[in-house]
Amino acid sequence: MMLPLPRFDLAMPTTVDEAVDLLATDGARIIAGGTDLLPSMKHRLFDPSLLVSLARLERLKAIEPGADGGLAIGAMASLDQVSRDEAICRDYSALAESCRTVATPTIQKMGTLGGNVMLDTRCLFYNQPAGWRKSIGGCLKAEGDLCHVALKGKGCYAAQSSDTVPVLALLGAQLELRSIRGTRTIALDGAFGEDGRDWLPLARDELLTRILLPPAPAGQIVQRKLRLRQSIDYALLLTAAHLRPDGSGTIVLSALGPAPVRIDFAAGTTHDAIAEQAYVKANPLATHFAASTWRKRMVRVEVRRALDAMSANK
């Protein structure tokens, strides 16, 4: 089936100021790598009148040392570029690894870190062609009608599917946002909302310019992506874990609902107890092809394996 793109105008600004001005116009939308936006436009999930391309904003492709000894990653740095960057591979290796698990090598070349952080939430009933959605009576997120995941649900449970967000949350990443009103910085951890229709922590006319990382936290960070195929597939469950030298740590689970789930644990907690805590907190719904009961059970296994891997490295 041929799915044509809707008509739209394209602007290619060369400065961030110009881009932010264009973004303030009605019906404007950002296009970075376009690997997720264009298929979604073909599915008639968005119908922007103007696409503001960030492709010519060379400054946003830079990865530079940050002011506080950390790192500032331009939002337009490609996932491939991030996964190969010397400083990131050395100090933030879990981030490089998470970039390498995104879709396919081609998409890693096109897709950007900023785009991945802002990735639309996904659902089996949402990411489908308009005709298919119509045949099931529309979807809550796209047409504002009926949710097929939770029949009486008032909110949308589409899953946060960014492979980099859990690791960035553990790294304490900050998001630098620009708009015609100025610049502001927010913490990524805890920024995402619980409703899949309105989960992003920024206004429609705000532009993510840089992802700021503080100096790498002490201890180890690992991430795991559960999927049926080892390429292309979106995650069925994302697990990132941070173990501090004192034995305490944090787990971030994602691909469950619109917002990642965070579990902090104290030093001395057994791996099984932490896994059980995560299992109780995780609540996957039928947003994916794989059975949600199985996905929930996998929380225990994935969390324990992440923790075991770090203990083995000690």
Add this chain to the structure above:
Amino acid sequence: VPGDEEKSLDFTHALWVTEEKFGTLGATGWYKPPKIGSRFRRQSVGPSPAYSFTAQVAEVTVDEETGIVTIDKIWAVHDCGFAISPTICEGQIEGCVYMGVGEAMLEEDQLRNGVYRTPSILEYRIPTSVDTPPIEVHLVESHDPEGPLGAKEAGEGPQLSTVPAIGNAIFDATGVWFEQAPFFPERVLKGLERAKRRAERRNVAR
């Protein structure tokens, strides 16, 4: 032209020039199975004048905690009659095994209230290159008296053995039969647990 340096080309170069000018070099031929039996509906499809034989072995790893089955390697041995082009025969057999791996592990049509639940290839998954195990192919050549130059087939027969070979390997590893493909992790995990409960009950009864 023998002896004339200026009008000579080495063989590879000559092939390049020829293919550039005339397209791919090759030979084509055709064969139609003879009419067998009497006239009946769908007779035109024709019964096979010859039968190919295939044997396959699969090596798998089953993760008992997740139900995820990893295929480590598949060996495929096929009797295709006379292999007119052995390379193409091997390629066909590899393709069959690949499709069988998809059938065994990933591919399933699902309906929900009459609507396709697997409308695109993001849901109806086919294996990618990283999900495809190493495949070792051996041809067992025979001479079929009916087929052209003694050939039988190498295009569809080898696919039939892949799913049962994987199913048998899972049984060999776990002692549990799975009769429904694809062997999705949730199905394997459920099956393993059911078998475990049954074994426990049997132990209690004793």
